[in-house]
Amino acid sequence: MRRRSFLDWLVGIFGTALAALVAYPVARFLVPPKIPEATTRRVLAAQPDELAPGAFKIFPFGSRAGILIRDADGGYRALSAECTHLACTVQYRKESHSIWCACHNGVYDVEGRNVSGPPPRPLEKWVVHVTAEGVVVELGARA
Amino acid sequence: MSPRPRRTAPARTLLGLAGLLTLGGFVVAPARAAVDHCQKCHSEQDGKAGEAARKYAADIHARRGIPCSGCHGGDPNDPEPTGMDPGQGFRGVPARAEIVGLCVACHADAARMKRYNPRPYIFSVDEFRTSVHGRRQATDPKVATCISCHGVHDIRPHTDPASPVYAANVPATCAKCHNADYMKGYGIPTNQYSLYVRSVHGQALLEKGDLSAPACNDCHGNHGAAPPGVESISMVCATCHGREGELFAKSKMAEGMKHIPTARGCETCHGNHGVKHPTDAMLSTAAGVGACTGCHEPGSTADRATLFIASGLDTLKWKVAGAESLLAMAELKGMDASLGRERLRAARDQLIGLRAALHAFDGEQITSVLQTGFEHATAAREQGAGALRDWRVRRLGLAAALAVILVLIALLVGRIRALAVARSAPGPPGA
Amino acid sequence: MNGRLGGWLRGRLGLDVFTHLAEKKEVPVHKHSFWYYWGGMTLFLFGVQVGTGILLLLYYRASADEAYESVRFIMTQVHFGWLIRSIHSWSANLMVGAAMVHMFSVFLMKGYRAPREATWFSGMALLGLALAFGFSGYLLPWNQLAFFATKVGTDITGDLPLLGPFLKRFLLGGEQITGGTLTRFYGFHVAVLPAITTALLGLHLYLVQFHGMSVPPSVEAAGGPRRSLKFVPEFLLRDSVGWLAALGVLGLLAALFPWELGLKADPYVPAPPGIRPEWYFGWMFQTLRVLPAHVLGFEGEFLGIIAIGLAAAVWLLVPLLDDPLGRDRRARLWTAVGWLAIAYVVILTGLSYR
Numbered sequence: 001m002r003r004r005s006f007l008d009w010l011v012g013i014f015g016t017a018l019a020a021l022v023a024y025p026v027a028r029f030l031v032p033p034k035i036p037e038a039t040t041r042r043v044l045a046a047q048p049d050e051l052a053p054g055a056f057k058i059f060p061f062g063s064r065a066g067i068l069i070r071d072a073d074g075g076y077r078a079l080s081a082e083c084t085h086l087a088c089t090v091q092y093r094k095e096s097h098s099i100w101c102a103c104h105n106g107v108y109d110v111e112g113r114n115v116s117g118p119p120p121r122p123l124e125k126w127v128v129h130v131t132a133e134g135v136v137v138e139l140g141a142r143a
Numbered sequence: 144m145s146p147r148p149r150r151t152a153p154a155r156t157l158l159g160l161a162g163l164l165t166l167g168g169f170v171v172a173p174a175r176a177a178v179d180h181c182q183k184c185h186s187e188q189d190g191k192a193g194e195a196a197r198k199y200a201a202d203i204h205a206r207r208g209i210p211c212s213g214c215h216g217g218d219p220n221d222p223e224p225t226g227m228d229p230g231q232g233f234r235g236v237p238a239r240a241e242i243v244g245l246c247v248a249c250h251a252d253a254a255r256m257k258r259y260n261p262r263p264y265i266f267s268v269d270e271f272r273t274s275v276h277g278r279r280q281a282t283d284p285k286v287a288t289c290i291s292c293h294g295v296h297d298i299r300p301h302t303d304p305a306s307p308v309y310a311a312n313v314p315a316t317c318a319k320c321h322n323a324d325y326m327k328g329y330g331i332p333t334n335q336y337s338l339y340v341r342s343v344h345g346q347a348l349l350e351k352g353d354l355s356a357p358a359c360n361d362c363h364g365n366h367g368a369a370p371p372g373v374e375s376i377s378m379v380c381a382t383c384h385g386r387e388g389e390l391f392a393k394s395k396m397a398e399g400m401k402h403i404p405t406a407r408g409c410e411t412c413h414g415n416h417g418v419k420h421p422t423d424a425m426l427s428t429a430a431g432v433g434a435c436t437g438c439h440e441p442g443s444t445a446d447r448a449t450l451f452i453a454s455g456l457d458t459l460k461w462k463v464a465g466a467e468s469l470l471a472m473a474e475l476k477g478m479d480a481s482l483g484r485e486r487l488r489a490a491r492d493q494l495i496g497l498r499a500a501l502h503a504f505d506g507e508q509i510t511s512v513l514q515t516g517f518e519h520a521t522a523a524r525e526q527g528a529g530a531l532r533d534w535r536v537r538r539l540g541l542a543a544a545l546a547v548i549l550v551l552i553a554l555l556v557g558r559i560r561a562l563a564v565a566r567s568a569p570g571p572p573g574a
Numbered sequence: 575m576n577g578r579l580g581g582w583l584r585g586r587l588g589l590d591v592f593t594h595l596a597e598k599k600e601v602p603v604h605k606h607s608f609w610y611y612w613g614g615m616t617l618f619l620f621g622v623q624v625g626t627g628i629l630l631l632l633y634y635r636a637s638a639d640e641a642y643e644s645v646r647f648i649m650t651q652v653h654f655g656w657l658i659r660s661i662h663s664w665s666a667n668l669m670v671g672a673a674m675v676h677m678f679s680v681f682l683m684k685g686y687r688a689p690r691e692a693t694w695f696s697g698m699a700l701l702g703l704a705l706a707f708g709f710s711g712y713l714l715p716w717n718q719l720a721f722f723a724t725k726v727g728t729d730i731t732g733d734l735p736l737l738g739p740f741l742k743r744f745l746l747g748g749e750q751i752t753g754g755t756l757t758r759f760y761g762f763h764v765a766v767l768p769a770i771t772t773a774l775l776g777l778h779l780y781l782v783q784f785h786g787m788s789v790p791p792s793v794e795a796a797g798g799p800r801r802s803l804k805f806v807p808e809f810l811l812r813d814s815v816g817w818l819a820a821l822g823v824l825g826l827l828a829a830l831f832p833w834e835l836g837l838k839a840d841p842y843v844p845a846p847p848g849i850r851p852e853w854y855f856g857w858m859f860q861t862l863r864v865l866p867a868h869v870l871g872f873e874g875e876f877l878g879i880i881a882i883g884l885a886a887a888v889w890l891l892v893p894l895l896d897d898p899l900g901r902d903r904r905a906r907l908w909t910a911v912g913w914l915a916i917a918y919v920v921i922l923t924g925l926s927y928r
Binding site for chain 3: 475476477478537538540544552555556559
């Protein structure tokens, strides 16, 4: 009798352990991860007020790189940061209010149009939404 | 409208000629006509005059309201052949030697050109004089004149694709004369066009239609077309290849080349008319393969520097490729490689930048680019390797679960046995 | 089931009906009793599928633009997403395997004899549903392997006589595999098939309870005292051991052979070499592959499809074809057919991997 109830007790313990080992991953699975969805169409690019006016940031958008620029008047612009020449990562130059690629001196205006140097095509422009959570960048309507 | 008297002799001759013509009543002010009877009548004829008259309708001069008399003289208002009156300045077909003076009389006249265009191109006789074409006008009957390149009765603006001086048509226009047949006896190379069409510039302009690629005039100039001087070669290339040109201009290589007459800036390594897309093989130290071996002896300091750059480039390429394959493997397995991808992108930026940076021929700069590149590539590789490690480590976590399951199975089997024993053994009454 | 809560529930839900059934149910014990576990095993694995499937559909997106990315998201961002996904993929295979073991063992033990014909028919339908689940689910990650395997499968469907082209258009939602196909397959996988399966499974389980467990003819003939186990708790305990072992195997497989993400499907590149449907279609696929292009003036593939169809029909109708008592020459013939079928399926499945 005592051995039987000891066995029962053990079964109870290990059964509970197994239940926990199953329930734990399921519970954690159900809790949404930090990024709520795959970054195929939109991504949270920056925190609110993370960028000062005139500053810029390179952010990941899925497998691509994007550039987020904050204008002097506080508005935002987002474009693909991959230079259309040889895919180097571009940067923003506040003084000349233009986007510049260090690899071969390619220059784009802030609308993304290639204005000087080797780039053959403009940078892809993206849509920006300013929300309470931060700056959300979304692919353009035609993407 | 008298010419300002500070020109060299042949130029004075040219413009003196123009002055004479002016006095003769030609070319002073192209008579405007309500109807250009010259053109109207001649265009109904056969023969060369008829052809010319018919073509002229599309000519930019016609479109600006300049009648045939603007170059040929005569009275365009007279519908009869009496309009071809020498008294009215008629001169028929101008002689070859008169052509430049004829065109220059208007096109070098700023006030006149501004009437037609607020931002006119004013022809510079000075500039024309710097070229062989300009200098040989009086002595060589074969030399190019205005109409050789621009056409004659259907002259169009250079932005018009039908114009012989439209960017994509320029190489063929120059090659009309600059070929082995026409240039026989002049003692200058005649292979420029055939080299150019196979070059990266030629293919970009002529095959891909990329108008940003240079034609002959972009490097040689338009009316002052001349082979760029030794110093100006690098300036020419740097017009478009700004970054490389900028780095090169400040380099020891550029400085050193000034003392070597056979060294010609960018052209030394890249060639001129036949310039091909540069490859990493140009950094090889193998004689005849690498661009450096043409001047630098094997074993020299420069040769060792070449080896340094080449091996650095190879190492960076190899590291980037290694990181890429590890990250790709991780991604195929469904592991998160996004951080590694970011570092890999930065490493690739350095790799591309290195090929520009080496034009500084500065060990420190090159080393710095290489180091940054190596760092990023190594970090990318680490992330990939880490992702694969995580993938393997998951097994350990599950080993724990397996242990619990095995124990539970053993316990249940024990319970089953106990039940079976209880069943077969007769239990106490009432149990 | 005792105490105040138990009493309250019993009174409200009428649970006594079930508890009586459960207490009365007995399972025969004989040398072939091992095979009785496989129905329950299939059911357990189906339960795992439903559970992990429901978890996955909280994050999965069924559009061509987002399916692959959402699976990648599940595997890289969602906590234990990789585990749930790997278990779902492995358990699908184990479930089909268990279903086939269950079917073959029932066949050889002649559990389809009267009055259990309806149980056999519903079971065959359930097997068909399991294969449909597998086929529709396989496309959902939208990777190269899945895309082209589905293409092969639907191409063969299109070759079926008469209904082929219509069926293919119905499955694909068009003439080719597109995002529309993915949405449709998803609809089948999470709504249509589960609804039908629930109904049929309910029927199948009810019939099993109603008729009780059958006993193979050899055991019937041997006579003697019939030993049996009570379903609750003895058989259920043994079932649990099996289910725990299955859980352990699933964990092992998920850990040692995790399911790959692969490359996103690209309809415009040539199919990678060696594309074939999942292993449970392997024997059919291999049959079509080994047939020569033309046989007796007919296209080999066409004949193959007809042959497989006929064989399946015969297999389905075996309760009506075999001896109801399961003892005479007819019975021995059908047993041989059963062994032949097992051998054929096993060997051809193996060959399909070469």
